[in-house]
Amino acid sequence: MLKTLRQIGRIGIITEPPPASDETLRIAGALRSHIVDILGRALCIRAIDAGSCNGCELEIHALNNPLYNIEALGIKFVASPRHADLLLVTGPVAKNMETALRRTYDATPDPKIVVAIGDCGCTGGIFGESYASRGRVSNVIPVDVAVPGCPPSPRQILSGILTAISGRGSARSSGE
């Protein structure tokens, strides 16, 4: 126990300042800033791999490390789409994952935001559209922010998430 505590004390707090949000990543949105203000204070993210090569997953994992420390910003990852405000989707959408992705999206209560991660999420990437792949995430579910990169760095991903919940953001609701 002592060794553990000593290590914790020795390393200390090493969290770095977060990146700025980046409006160029935004795809579209109507103004509903009051909803976003609420989400922006305590955001719950459900991450879905819809067909990724697992490179983007590694950089999303990094967001929870002590340097990026996404939880310090009031953002956490949740196990159930029922608890989520934001869906973080990686990969081109493999056809074998299409139903699961749609069900996860439908299970997420409104208001919700979708952020597509990586070149594959933005454009279908190197895999494209085929007998096995639907391509970019927006071919299957509506997307609010798309972060390119192969994989994008944790800072770029975090910038995308922060953009999605920044003052001029939007949250998607069915029927609007």
Next chain:
Amino acid sequence: MAVQQWFDLAAEGQSGRGGIIPGAPQAVGLTVTHDDWREVAGDMAAHGGRLLALWASRDGADGHLVRAAFIADAGVLVLRLPLTESETYPGIEEWFPSANRMQRAVRDLSGLHAVAVDTRPWLRHAAWPDSFHPLIQDDAPPSPALPAVDNYAFVPVEGDGVHEIPVGPVHAGIIEPGHFRFSVVGEKVLRLEEHLGYVHKGIERRFAEFPMHEGHRLAARVSGDSAVAYSWAYAQALEGMASAHPPRRANWLRALGLELERLANHLGDLGALGNDAGFAFGLAQFSRLKEQLLRATEEALGQRYLMDFIVPGGTRVDLSSAGSASLMQSVESIMAEVGTLRAIYDEHAGLRDRFVGAGIVTPSLAAKLGLTGLAGRASGQDFDLRCDLPCEPFGDLAPRKIVRSEGDVAARVAVRFDEAAESTRLIKQLLWHLPAGLHLTALATPSEGALGVGLIEGWRGPVFLALEAGGGGMIRRCHPHDPSWQNWPVIEHAIIDNIVPDFPLINKSFNLSYSGHDL
């Protein structure tokens, strides 16, 4: 027949039946009959040979063929069995259980049937029809409006108090998708059946749309966490086919990339395994160290994850002496910290209680099922390509093989700690003795019909890749094979008699690739 005789027959290359296959060291090919196919499999199994991969290809314009690659002390033997479209081929799962899913995938992608007990589809769920074979037909099938619901025939388990727990494809954490069907009594797992293929992206068909000189980019993205291993295997195959020899410096740089990849994955896993056993401190500390390593890698070689580092002919960028010095410093400081953390892990009673005795795969079961790579070495399977069939520069570096026999989560953790230390030693050797010279050489285009293979010990295990040249510099066929194909079925055994809450821990101790498997 003894295994060596098959290798001799292949090497003789009599009447066009076989010959040396360029690329990976000591690879030979042999065209066989149906009877030979089974006989080779039986002989290999009886004498400690292992199945590397099994896949289908077209044979010219109208023919078909199946190939199987085996590995033994003598090297790699790639069989070729020509078939007509309606002809079946012999199943070899009785000797190599991992062949079951490979054979089912062959049927999904090429329509060729093995004579076998389990004929359920594997990679094809419900998104395209049974009649469409992506590796044979040129046109894509008409897309259904929405994929139909897949009624996969899981094996039912009956009995008093037996419940079924379906998990996935979307899992609770930030993880790739797959389905696990548990049959449990209380918390104890009676049976686990996996259903994978959810991230099948049609990679093998996509390869045929790439020029040979660009295919490494797709190979690197079969499984992002093994980009170096895959792109090196691809480059190895292509360079062999083009009779090209990358400069020594290039191969040393490639090995540097490979060991950095191994170290990064091990650091990530050691943290995640601590977390899965409730020790969040471990995750915080190891993820910090992994971040340091990724930043050092980016500073020295240009990318956090070396997705585009290896190219045919060498490496895309060189390493400067400043980069080398800073990388050396980072790696040394990281390993000193790992030493401190290892002492904490080894002495932590709660962690030991979870790790020791969980998810056991005995050495005899591991041998029977063909458990390979890191997980294999934790269960007494003492195979490591860097030692057994080294490509340049591993012959010069003499890596230490890390083997344990307990086969539990604790053993797979210990192997990671020891391999991390060994990778650090190798990285230092590679940096100190990096040969001068060029990091890249030009490459001719192999002629149509040429075949090459690549074989690299990725961090999970052997990554095998077979490459066939088409006309006009295009790829005709590329089959990338992840060691996860051998290891996924073994988890179904490792979990038996463990409790459901230990599944994430046991699964993570293997940490297999979904995307690498699903293609």
